[in-house]
Amino acid sequence: MSDQLSNAQPQFLTVGEGEAAREIAMLVRPAQAGNGAPALVWLSGYRSDMSGTKAVELDGLAAELGLACIRLDYSGHGLSGGSFGDGTISRWLEEALAVICHVAPERVILVGSSMGGWIALRLAQELVRQGGPKLAGPKLAGPELAGMVLIAPAPDFTSELIEPNLKAKERKSLAERGYFEERSQYSPEPNIYTRALIEDGRENRVLDGIIETGCPVHILQGMKDPDVPHAHAMKLVEHLPADDVVLTFIRDGDHRLSRPGDIALLLSAVKGIIRSSTNRQMPA
Numbered sequence: 329m330s331d332q333l334s335n336a337q338p339q340f341l342t343v344g345e346g347e348a349a350r351e352i353a354m355l356v357r358p359a360q361a362g363n364g365a366p367a368l369v370w371l372s373g374y375r376s377d378m379s380g381t382k383a384v385e386l387d388g389l390a391a392e393l394g395l396a397c398i399r400l401d402y403s404g405h406g407l408s409g410g411s412f413g414d415g416t417i418s419r420w421l422e423e424a425l426a427v428i429c430h431v432a433p434e435r436v437i438l439v440g441s442s443m444g445g446w447i448a449l450r451l452a453q454e455l456v457r458q459g460g461p462k463l464a465g466p467k468l469a470g471p472e473l474a475g476m477v478l479i480a481p482a483p484d485f486t487s488e489l490i491e492p493n494l495k496a497k498e499r500k501s502l503a504e505r506g507y508f509e510e511r512s513q514y515s516p517e518p519n520i521y522t523r524a525l526i527e528d529g530r531e532n533r534v535l536d537g538i539i540e541t542g543c544p545v546h547i548l549q550g551m552k553d554p555d556v557p558h559a560h561a562m563k564l565v566e567h568l569p570a571d572d573v574v575l576t577f578i579r580d581g582d583h584r585l586s587r588p589g590d591i592a593l594l595l596s597a598v599k600g601i602i603r604s605s606t607n608r609q610m611p612a
Contacts, residue, residue, distance in 0.1 A: 336387075338407055343426045350403040350410030352423050353378070356431055357387060360394030366474040366605050367396035367433035368598065371424060371451075373442030373482070375512070375519065377406030381586045382479065382594060386439055389595050393602070398436075400427045413507070413520065416528035417443075417486075421450050428470065435474040437601050439594075442556065442583065445481025449534045452476065452541040475601035476545045479594060480583050482556045483564060486529030489556065490521060502526070513554070514584075535567055544572040544604050546597040548590075550581025572604075 338353045355378055359367065368390050370383045377383075378399035390397035402420040403410030424447055428436065440448030455473050482489070494502075501508035502523050509518040545568060549561035558577060565575055576597070581590060 341427055341430050343403075343423050350423075351408060352400055352403060352427060353407035354398065354400040354427050354431075355387070356399075357390050357395075357397040359396035363394045363396075364434075365393070365395050365602055366435035366437045367398055367431070367471075369424075369428060369436050369438050370397070370399040371438060371440035371444030371447045372402065372405065373444050374485075375405065375412075375515065376441065376444075377401045379406065382441055382591065385591050385595065386598065389598060395602075396431075396433055398427065398431050398433070400424065413522055414524075415522075416525050417446065417450065417532040418528050421447055421454075421532070424451060425454065425470070433471050435472045435605065437475045437477065437598065437605065438473065439477045439479070439598060440481065441479040441585075442482045443485065445478040446483040446485065446532070446534070448476055448478060449481070449483050449539055449541070450532055452543070453534065453539065456540050456542060473541060473543045474605035475543045476541060477594065477597045477601060478545065478547045478564075479585055480549055480553055480556050481547060481561065481564060484529065484533050484535045485556070486521070486526045487533060488535065488560065491526060535563060537567070538569060539567045539571075541568065541571050544574075544601055546574045546576070546601060548576050548578065548581075548585060548593055548597060550578045550583060550585055550590075552580055553583040555583040574600075 336355050338355055340351045340353055342349055343352050344350055368386055370386050378401050383399050387397045401408040402423055404412030404415045438448040452473055455470055498508040507520055507522040509520055512519045547561050549558050551558045565573055
């Protein structure tokens with residue numbers, strides 16, 4: 329890894345007010361002068377952060393192509409402040425919106441992994457709902473959405489994948505303690521799912537109607553994903569009828585999709601979105 333990548337220093341942005349204020353860590357690579365291509369925005373998965381393999385590889389692609397790249401850690405993740413137990417989709421969405429609006433690129437390509445795919449889809453809805461370049465919240469001017477790449481996307485995972493499969497003891501723990509734990513395949517620490525996360529997840533559902541992103545979408549999905557079944561990706565495509573959607577199945581792919589071949593597919597998908605965004609900007 330080059331020094332230019334490894335020595336990047338995080339910046340911090342305060343999001344929220346009063347007791348809800350938290351310091352959000354972000355790594356921002358500026359575009360090379362004169363490069364008008366969209367900025368790449370990395371959105372991590374649940375309990376992942378901006379220093380993971382896919383995030384670093386995306387930043388490396390940005391360095392190679394002279395693009396801007398924005399990475400952030402949600403509150404309770406990585407270098408950011410705040411408690412993980414306070415995390416909800418609404419809270420993490422607010423943080424992603426705040427970081428993007430703070431950096432203020434003109435156009436963005438959202439690259440979301442697992443839960444980051446859900447956050448990306450909610451970001452797209454906020455952009456569309458506010459009529460394009462306006463986002464929810466005071467004095468926030470948002471960018472144009474040029475495209476999305478979603479890796480093993482997990483929209484609505486709380487209501488679609490967790491709630492239907494809750495065991496009696498997990499329901500009891502949610503009711504009595506406000507959370508339940510489950511063993512993680514990726515960490516010695518257990519996954520913690522709170523009642524607040526699950527209840528807030530219902531308010532952020534995207535698979536309950538047509539999702540209008542207004543941009544090309546490329547989905548990468550492993551067919552041996554133990555966490556997000558590939559049928560979930562197919563269901564997502566059904567909710568994107570108006571968009572130019574490419575769905576790539578990786579026959580032996582797992583949930584992380586971090587092997588060299590998986591990374592090559594990811595970077596190729598991002599390059600494809602960059603090309604399509606450039607072509608769409610050219611006059612007819």
